[in-house]
Amino acid sequence: MTSLSQRKKEILRTVVELFVKGAEPVGSKAVAEALGSSVSSATIRSEMAELESMGLLEQPHTSAGRIPSSNGYRIYVNDLMQDQNISSDDAKVIDSTLDGHLTETPSLLDKVGSLTSRLTTYPAYAMSSMTGVISIVRFDLIYVDSSTFIIVVLLSNDTVKNKLVHLTTNVEQTMLTRLSAVLNASFTGIPEERITPALITSSERAIGDNTGLVAVVAGFTIELLIEAKTVGTRVSGAINLLSHPEYRDVDKAQRIIRYLSDEKELARLPSPETPGEIKITIGPENLADELRDSSVMAIKYDTGSDLQGLIGVVGPTRMDYSKVAAHLSYMAQGLSWLLGGPGSEVMQLKASSKVNKTGDDRVGEE
Amino acid sequence: MTSLSQRKKEILRTVVELFVKGAEPVGSKAVAEALGSSVSSATIRSEMAELESMGLLEQPHTSAGRIPSSNGYRIYVNDLMQDQNISSDDAKVIDSTLDGHLTETPSLLDKVGSLTSRLTTYPAYAMSSMTGVISIVRFDLIYVDSSTFIIVVLLSNDTVKNKLVHLTTNVEQTMLTRLSAVLNASFTGIPEERITPALITSSERAIGDNTGLVAVVAGFTIELLIEAKTVGTRVSGAINLLSHPEYRDVDKAQRIIRYLSDEKELARLPSPETPGEIKITIGPENLADELRDSSVMAIKYDTGSDLQGLIGVVGPTRMDYSKVAAHLSYMAQGLSWLLGGPGSEVMQLKASSKVNKTGDDRVGEE
DNA sequence: TTTAGCACTCAGAGAGTGAGAGTGCTAATG
DNA sequence: CATTAGCACTCTCACTCTCTGAGTGCTAAA
Numbered sequence: 130m131t132s133l134s135q136r137k138k139e140i141l142r143t144v145v146e147l148f149v150k151g152a153e154p155v156g157s158k159a160v161a162e163a164l165g166s167s168v169s170s171a172t173i174r175s176e177m178a179e180l181e182s183m184g185l186l187e188q189p190h191t192s193a194g195r196i197p198s199s200n201g202y203r204i205y206v207n208d209l210m211q212d213q214n215i216s217s218d219d220a221k222v223i224d225s226t227l228d229g230h231l232t233e234t235p236s237l238l239d240k241v242g243s244l245t246s247r248l249t250t251y252p253a254y255a256m257s258s259m260t261g262v263i264s265i266v267r268f269d270l271i272y273v274d275s276s277t278f279i280i281v282v283l284l285s286n287d288t289v290k291n292k293l294v295h296l297t298t299n300v301e302q303t304m305l306t307r308l309s310a311v312l313n314a315s316f317t318g319i320p321e322e323r324i325t326p327a328l329i330t331s332s333e334r335a336i337g338d339n340t341g342l343v344a345v346v347a348g349f350t351i352e353l354l355i356e357a358k359t360v361g362t363r364v365s366g367a368i369n370l371l372s373h374p375e376y377r378d379v380d381k382a383q384r385i386i387r388y389l390s391d392e393k394e395l396a397r398l399p400s401p402e403t404p405g406e407i408k409i410t411i412g413p414e415n416l417a418d419e420l421r422d423s424s425v426m427a428i429k430y431d432t433g434s435d436l437q438g439l440i441g442v443v444g445p446t447r448m449d450y451s452k453v454a455a456h457l458s459y460m461a462q463g464l465s466w467l468l469g470g471p472g473s474e475v476m477q478l479k480a481s482s483k484v485n486k487t488g489d490d491r492v493g494e495e
Numbered sequence: 496m497t498s499l500s501q502r503k504k505e506i507l508r509t510v511v512e513l514f515v516k517g518a519e520p521v522g523s524k525a526v527a528e529a530l531g532s533s534v535s536s537a538t539i540r541s542e543m544a545e546l547e548s549m550g551l552l553e554q555p556h557t558s559a560g561r562i563p564s565s566n567g568y569r570i571y572v573n574d575l576m577q578d579q580n581i582s583s584d585d586a587k588v589i590d591s592t593l594d595g596h597l598t599e600t601p602s603l604l605d606k607v608g609s610l611t612s613r614l615t616t617y618p619a620y621a622m623s624s625m626t627g628v629i630s631i632v633r634f635d636l637i638y639v640d641s642s643t644f645i646i647v648v649l650l651s652n653d654t655v656k657n658k659l660v661h662l663t664t665n666v667e668q669t670m671l672t673r674l675s676a677v678l679n680a681s682f683t684g685i686p687e688e689r690i691t692p693a694l695i696t697s698s699e700r701a702i703g704d705n706t707g708l709v710a711v712v713a714g715f716t717i718e719l720l721i722e723a724k725t726v727g728t729r730v731s732g733a734i735n736l737l738s739h740p741e742y743r744d745v746d747k748a749q750r751i752i753r754y755l756s757d758e759k760e761l762a763r764l765p766s767p768e769t770p771g772e773i774k775i776t777i778g779p780e781n782l783a784d785e786l787r788d789s790s791v792m793a794i795k796y797d798t799g800s801d802l803q804g805l806i807g808v809v810g811p812t813r814m815d816y817s818k819v820a821a822h823l824s825y826m827a828q829g830l831s832w833l834l835g836g837p838g839s840e841v842m843q844l845k846a847s848s849k850v851n852k853t854g855d856d857r858v859g860e861e
Numbered sequence: 862t863t864t865a866g867c868a869c870t871c872a873g874a875g876a877g878t879g880a881g882a883g884t885g886c887t888a889a890t891g
Numbered sequence: 892c893a894t895t896a897g898c899a900c901t902c903t904c905a906c907t908c909t910c911t912g913a914g915t916g917c918t919a920a921a
Contacts, residue, residue, distance in 0.1 A: 156883055171895050174884070192883050192902040235602075271635050271647060279655050281637060281647050289645050291655045368733060368752045371745045379737045379745065386734045522914055537864055540915070558871040558914050 133204075139164060140176050141185055142209040145197045149449050152374050154194030199412035199446060202424070206409050206450050213455045219248050220459060227463045238363040241440060245460055246366025249453050250373075251444035252386070254395055256362040257436050259286065262320050263357050265350065268312040270305040278305055280346055282353065286436065290353045298340055311336045312346065321354040362392045375422070375445040388419040389443060400439055404431040405461060407454055412446045424448050430461035432468035440464075499570075505530060506542050507551055508575040511563045515815050518740050520560035565778035565812060568790070572775055572816050579821045585614050586825060593829045604729040607806060611826055612732025615819050616739075617810035618752070620761055622728040623802050625652065628686050629723050631716065634678040636671040644671055646712055648719065652802070656719045664706055677702045678712065687720040728758045741788070741811040754785040755809060766805055770797040771827060773820050778812045790814050796827035798834035806830075 133141070143163045147155045157174040164173075177195055180186045185201035188194075197205065215223075226244050238255040246253035264285045271279040276299060281291045311332050316324060324347060333343045367386045376382040388394055394417065401408035411424045420443070427441035440460055442453050499507070509529045513521045523536040523543060530539075543561050546552045551567035554560075563571065581589075592610050604621040611619035630651045637645040642665060647657045677698050682690060690713060699709045733752045742748040754760055760783065767774035777790045786809070793807035806826055808819050 154883090158883080169895050170883095171897095172893080175894090178885075188884085190902060191885095192881090192900085194883065267639065269635075269637050269645075269647075271649075273633065273649060279635075279647060279649060281635075281645060281657060283637075283639060283645060283659065287659060289657045289659045291647060291657045293649065293653060293655045368749055368756075371749050377745060379743060383734055383737050390734075520914090524914080535864055536914095537866095538862085541863090544916075554915085556871060557916095558869085558912090560914065 136168075137176055137180060138209055140173060141180060141197070141201060142205060144177075144180075144186060144195055145202065145205045145209070148196050149447055152447060154189055154196050156194035159194070197446075199414065202411045202446055202450075203414075206411065210451045210454075213451045215248075215452075215455045215459050219456065222248070223456075223460055223463055227467050235361055235363070238361055238438075239365070241438075241460065241464065242363045242365035245440055245442060245456060246369055248456050249442050249444075249449075250369050251442045251448060251453070252364060252367045252369055252389060254362065254364045254389065254398075254441045254443070255438065256395065257432070257438040258361075259358045260437050261286075263354055264320050265317045265354070267317060268309050268346075270309045270312075270346075272300070272302045272305050275299045275301070280349060282350060284354075284357055286357065288357060290357065292349050292353075294345065294349075296342075300342070304338075304342075307336055308338070308342060308346070312343075316347070316350065321351060321358075324351055324354075362395055364389045364395070370444075373445050373447075375447065384419050385423060385443070388417065398425055398427065398441060400427055401429050404429045404437075404465065405458070407457055409450065409454075422446060424450075426450065426453050426457060428457040428461045430464040430468075432464070436468075438464060438468075502534075503542055503546060504575055506539060507546060507563070507567060508571060510543070510546075510552060510561055511568065511571045511575070514562050515813055518813060520555055520562050522560035525560070563812075565780065568777045568812055568816075569780075572777065576817045576820075579817045581614075581818075581821045581825050585822065588614070589822075589826055589829055593833050604727055604804075605731065607804075607826065607830065608729045608731035611806055611808060611822060612735055614822050615808050615810075615815075616735050617808045617814060617819070618730060618733045618735055618755060620728065620730045620755065620764075620807045620809070621804065622761065623798070623804040624727075625724045626803050627652070629720055630686050631683045631720070633683060634675050634712075636675045636678075636712075638666070638668045638671050641665045641667070646715060648716060650720070650723055652723065654723060656723065658715050658719075660711065660715075662708075666708070670704075670708075673702055674704070674708060674712070678709075682713070682716065687717060687724075690717055690720075728761055730755045730761070736810075739811050739813075741813065750785050751789060751809070754783065764791055764793065764807060766793055767795050770795045770803075770831065771824070773823055775816065775820075788812060790816075792816065792819050792823060794823040794827045796830040796834075798830070802834075804830060804834075 140160055143160050144155045147159055147163060157170040157177055160173045160177070161168060161170040177186060180201075181188065181195060185198055185204060186195040187198045187201075189196060223244065226240055238257060242253045242255035245255070262285075266283040266285055269281040271281065273279060273293075276296045277294065278296075278300060279291055279293050281289060283289050315328060315332050315335075329343055329347045332338075332347075336343065367389055370376045370382045370385060376385070397417070399408050399410045399415075405428070407426060407428045409424065409426050410420075412422055415421060415423065415425060422445070423443055424446045425441060425443050426448070427439055430438045430440070432438055440457060442448075442457065444453070506526055509526050510521045513525055513529060523539040526539045526543070527534060527536040543552060546567075547554065547561065551564055551570060552561040553564045555562060589610065592606055604623060608619045608621035611621070628651075632649040632651055635647040637647065639645060639659075642662045643660065644662075644666060645657055645659050647655060649655050681694060681698050681701075695709055695713045698704075698713075702709065733755055736742045736748045736751060742751070763783070765774050765776045765781075771794070773792060773794045775790065775792050776786075778788055781787060781789065781791060788811070789809055790812045791807060791809050792814070793805055796804045796806070798804055806823060808814075808823065810819070
């Protein structure tokens with residue numbers, strides 16, 4: 130790719146920015162004005178004609194202005210886009226939302242997604258997934274009454290799961306104590322796939338259980354291990370698509386929204402390599418047909434433990450890349466801080482924030 | 496209201512049904528054909544004119560056919576609508592979905608909502624809320640290591656909540672034992688609003704704690720009580736609105752979808768009195784302006800414990816009331832059964848189903 | 862009471878028109 | 892040689908007008 134003259138760069142940048150703002154093809158006169166009339170529209174015109182022949186601009190029809198091609202956007206995003214800070218209002222909103230009651234991952238994803246969507250005006254998705262293998266660190270069985278007990282399991286990713294079990298038969302405190310000793314001996318430290326019927330049977334023998342209690346606990350355990358690994362995904366503000374003129378066509382909007390509500394498809398969306406990095410795919414760079422004339426921006430954030438989160442935004446290729454980038458960065462930074470990514474160390478107790486139902490939390494007292 | 500002749504009833508019913516199907520004003524000829532040509536279109540014409548003067552039909556414009564007025568729909572729904580069974584395919588889908596891994600309330604609401612929406616082709620909402628006051632039944636503090644412990648709380652609505660706490664200071668097993676004794680003595684059985692700073696201070700004195708441990712535990716407790724009471728709401732398939740011609744106008748669709756994403760508004764939607772009953776509000780019967788030309792159908796289901804669930808559907812007044820009613824009934828029945836409503840008694844253990852992360856579960860062994 | 866016939870109404874599709882925006886080209890200018 | 896003003900040209904969009912067809916209400920006959 131031959132490099133562009135400074136003036137061509139400015140013109141390309143101007144065209145992108147005006148088009149992002151106005152959603153209408155940009156004419157030479159508008160560009161000339163935006164550039165402060167240092168050159169006339171005729172000059173711009175010939176420059177734009179060259180940019181078009183280089184494949185960076187295109188013309189919807191002869192008598193219209195120019196719009197950026199996807200290559201044009203690509204160059205804009207790589208070289209011409211200027212870093213932007215989010216407004217202090219938006220920062221406040223993000224801060225206060227993150228600072229609120231983030232009691233569990235699904236609801237956190239929800240909030241992050243819907244906030245991102247609201248602030249960017251594009252549909253957003255948020256997902257978090259396990260990296261690494263989960264095993265059980267310890268079991269506890271809490272005796273409630275003769276027909277009721279609670280299973281509490283601490284997992285290797287520092288989350289705790291529990292379940293209340295009502296029996297139609299009776300249990301005794303001593304039985305539970307014995308059972309939990311056996312479980313702690315044989316079920317902890319091993320990955321999920323090694324909790325087999327054979328293991329369960331042998332545990333049952335070890336404890337002399339013929340009531341199926343071990344099976345109940347084991348069944349629950351397997352299920353929650355699967356659940357703990359499961360990727361949580363939320364899509365928010367899909368409806369925002371409709372506000373953008375490129376999706377006025379209801380069918381088109383519907384196709385994309387349906388696409389977004391398919392978790393499997395979402396998981397396949399491009400994802401940045403490292404936390405903090407923003408991955409942008411523009412128009413035809415997207416593999417999915419549905420996104421051929423849309424763009425996707427995504428950022429990763431680190432949550433300490435073994436969880437890794439992703440926030441993404443889907444919009445028209447005319448999306449406001451620089452604004453969205455600023456929002457994503459700010460949001461991801463806040464999340465990494467909140468959830469204790471690598472840089473965050475032990476956190477201070479802050480009234481009623483950072484409490485986490487099933488998750489990890491660090492609390493300090495002076 | 497003067498009662499209608501049998502023929503007028505048939506005509507009204509036909510108009511509603513044809514209009515529901517075709518989304519276009521229904522002319523006298525179409526009605527005559529649908530009625531098997533037992534009378535001519537001219538006769539139908541004069542009947543329809545009378546139905547119009549009675550306020551049950553209306554004419555969008557002079558040269559168009561008739562559409563039902565909201566009063567017309569009301570009569571249809573009250574008197575003329577015939578019970579319908581859902582297709583066996585749909586029944587299968589519902590059964591298998593409900594039968595799957597319903598591990599927690601939010602995800603259950605999610606599934607129920609999106610399934611309802613998919614089958615009915617209208618946006619659906621599902622919510623569940625607490626009835627009654629929640630208090631704490633018991634505390635357990637599980638010692639993990641010198642800087643880590645788990646808080647486990649059993650609530651009066653038979654749910655269990657937990658949290659993993661990392662400290663920057665050390666704790667000992669004995670301290671936790673003492674603490675849990677004090678907490679069980681002073682915090683259990685009382686409603687949330689009585690957990691005051693004074694109570695916390697006095698507990699701290701009782702135990703000789705100056706590390707803030709009690710405050711941490713109390714803070715968490717208050718938070719989770721609030722959380723446990725919180726109404727969970729999910730809206731699914733909002734995008735389905737766009738498939739119906741009355742919402743081709745993007746702005747209109749957007750207004751309604753925004754309305755639906757406001758939990759507070761949803762909570763205000765009409766709700767049936769008793770489980771199993773379906774509440775229908777048609778067009779202007781809705782208090783909310785946004786729903787003035789839409790209809791809402793909702794059904795309650797019972798979940799045993801103190802939870803009560805609601806499934807609702809929003810659509811055009813031209814909605815297929817009878818089909819939606821069938822779906823809602825089937826769904827609600829399945830849920831009541833699954834979640835152990837009044838009629839379900841203790842359930843049998845079924846491999847890996849009905850496991851419930853934070854909730855209640857009944858397990859039986861022979 | 863029902864029906865056939867007929868004049869009437871009106872929305873919506875299609876064709877035609879004019880205005881306006883923007884272009885590319887050419888010739889003049891510094 | 893780069894830049895600019897001028898100009899003819901192109902094409903979309905909004906608007907108007909016309910025509911068609913569906914459906915009606917009324918009237919008179921069965």
